[in-house]
Amino acid sequence: MSSLAPEARPVRGLIDTSVVIDLPAAESLPQEVAISTITLAELAAGTHAAGDPLERAARQERLQRVETTIEAIPFDGAAAIAYGRLVAAVVARGRKARGRRALDLLIAATAASQGLPLFTRNPDDFSGLEDVVQIIAILRRPI
Numbered sequence: 001m002s003s004l005a006p007e008a009r010p011v012r013g014l015i016d017t018s019v020v021i022d023l024p025a026a027e028s029l030p031q032e033v034a035i036s037t038i039t040l041a042e043l044a045a046g047t048h049a050a051g052d053p054l055e056r057a058a059r060q061e062r063l064q065r066v067e068t069t070i071e072a073i074p075f076d077g078a079a080a081i082a083y084g085r086l087v088a089a090v091v092a093r094g095r096k097a098r099g100r101r102a103l104d105l106l107i108a109a110t111a112a113s114q115g116l117p118l119f120t121r122n123p124d125d126f127s128g129l130e131d132v133v134q135i136i137a138i139l140r141r142p143i
Contacts, residue, residue, distance in 0.1 A: 010030045010031075010116075010117050010136075011030060011031050011032060012030050012031070012032040012033075012034065012116060013029070013030030013032075013033060013034070013111075013116050013117045013118070013119050013136070014033075014034050014035065014036060014073065014107070014110060014111040014114065014116045014117070014118050014119065015029065015033050015034070015035055015039075015070075015118075015119045015120075016035075016036075016039060016104070016107050016108075016118060016119065016120045016121075016122070017039045017042045017043065017107070018120055018121035018122050019119050019120060019121055019138055020035060020039060020043065020062075020066060020070075021062075022121060028119075028138050028139070029119060029138075030117070030119065033070055033071075033119075034070060034071040034072070034073050034114075034116065035066065035070050035071070035072050035073070036072070036073055036075060036079075036106065036107045036110035036111070037072050037073065037074050037075055037110075038075055038103060038106045038107045038110065039072075039107055040063075040066070040067065040072050042103060043059070043062065043063045043066060044063060046059050047059040047060050047063050073110055073114060074110075075106060075109070075110055076113070078113035078114075079106070079109045079110045079112075079113040080109070081113070082108075082109040082110075082112040082113045082132065082133075083105055083106060083109035085109075085112070085132050086105045086108055086109055086112070086129055086132055086133070087105060089128055089129055089131065089132060090105065090128065090129075092128075093127075093128045095128075101125065104122075104125050104126065108126055108129055108132070108133050108135075109133075111133050112132050112133035117133070117134040117135070117136050118133055118134065118135050118136065119136045119138050120135060120136070120137065120138065121137075121138050121139075123135055123137040
């Protein structure tokens with residue numbers, strides 16, 4: 001896992017759901033950002049899961065903003081093959097590829113299949129996958 005100086009940031013990269021939810025300053029991101037359609041699905045599910053009407057409205061606004069401003073890369077056949085490699089890497093480390101981790105792996109597989117680095121606020125979720133996809137940690141803002 002790596003954290004990059006702004007001048008070393010890649011031109012293009014895939015951001016995961018954790019980054020979309022809490023967008024950092026632009027200099028922490030690649031010059032061109034994309035998301036996986038899996039992230040779009042997580043954002044849509046989050047909108048419907050919100051119990052509070054104000055929170056639901058905020059999530060819906062974020063979903064619409066993301067849909068109109070960030071390219072969503074589809075999970076395709078190449079991503080499916082990359083997903084298999086990522087699951088094998090997780091299992092080899094004695095972990096399970098289920099639940100939320102499975103969604104993280106689908107997002108990472110999308111990045112890997114496109115040759116893109118994956119930017120995340122949760123780098124530990126992707127530990128051990130560095131041989132398949134470049135993981136770049138985005139630091140959380142101080143509170």
